Amino acid sequence: DQPSLATRAQRPPSTARPASLSSRAQLPVVFVGGQRFAAPPDRARPSSKRKRAMLDFAHSRAISMASADATPGQVEQLQAAVLATHELGEYGAAVGTIDKDDRAWTFWERFSELYGWDPLLSAEFARAEPQQVSQRLAVFQAWVYPQLKGLKQPDAKPRTVFNNYVLAIVRIFQREHVPMPKAKHVERNLAGIMRAFKTIYGHEALMPGRKQPFTPAMWARIESLSEGTRLSGRAAWSPSTRHRDRNLLRLGRVLWRTGHRLGEIVWHPSGEISYLTRVCVSISKASGVKVAAPSAAQSLQSRLIPSLLYFNKNSSH
Structure with missing residues (x-):
């Protein structure tokens, strides 16, 4: 009998191994029967009933896809290929x-x-x-x-x-x-x-x-911090001398006025980018010129020329 993909996931077959990365920018692949298949980066997660069920489901789908005269080796390679598509779909979800x-x-x-x-x-x-x-x-x-x-x-x-x-x-x-x-x-x-x-x-x-709402009282406390206020676990609050404090204050004021959530400026333990980045920002100038992906210089220039800033969170993914 063919082992289920739930079992195979614990013991990857020799025909499906992650290719070594030559650089951080290179996407990983898996080799299946000597062929390269796209693969997601590793995202360590504990196993679950759903995951095990979906691996077995992929196993049965691969067997049903195999031709009547397929060899055991071809069936195994097809299972590994179907597993690769399953992992890509899984990685696409937050x-x-x-x-x-x-x-x-x-x-x-x-x-x-x-x-x-x-x-x-x-x-x-x-x-x-x-x-x-x-x-x-x-x-x-x-x-x-x-x-x-x-x-x-x-x-x-x-x-x-x-x-x-x-x-x-x-x-x-x-x-x-x-x-x-x-x-x-x-x-x-x-x-x-x-x-x-x-x-x-x-x-x-x-x-x-919201499960963890960022309340008006919280932001009021940040706004009321005076220069040099000592804070636990970090350097004293100093927007005038610390770039990070100054950015936090400016970004917070923008998010507060535009109704963004706290999760859009914080890091997630998974490493997934859920926060706003520069590619989320577009500029519409008073002259009618629109910039979809402004450079750092264009962003600074928008402070001097009447402009509207738009934030699109989805563009960061």
Whole structure:
């Protein structure tokens, strides 16, 4: 029997090894049967039920793709190639998204077990029975909602549950090339839950919130720091002499006025760039000239000439 990809992931085959990098700028590759395949950089993450299920899913897809007269070596190479595409799709998702998907999958497995369903939806089934897939997701939404609790009230916010659980399952299968229904085909039941939620908790309870909000009081404390104020674990506060303090103050004022989130200026332990960089900034001058990717000199010049600055977070990815 062919070993599952979950097992193979713990013991990489000799036919699929990361190529050594000649420079930091070179993207990694894997060799499969002597051929080079694109591969993502290593992003160490603990294993999860979802990850193991997706590796086994990739294993079964590779076997079904193999021709009837394929040799065992060809099947093994195809498995490694399918695994490479799986890892690329996985790396394309943000770390926080993968965390949500892992949590949603545990509920999806429990839900599927209730009705004797295989939690893995094949592409063939999804194409042949799209209405069953939509209905199954709708039932999952109605089932998973009471399993969760809100932060400030007994019930979770309906939209949060829909985004973090129902759409998470859609995302998981889409990464594995399984055709899934659009959100609008699944969220019809969400309207009923939303109306019931508003009836009980009021419309204000549906307003979005942040897990770690940057409050007006926090920024007021920063603005009130006087030159030379001693701070724990770092040098004294000095925007007049320290470039970092001066930049922090200026950037903070921009973000506060434009409604950006704290996460857009801080570093994430994963190393993933989620913060704003220079490529996020575009300039629209009063003369009508627009600069999509301003240089450092053009950015400085915008201070002297009437200009509008635009921030687009997605352009940093």
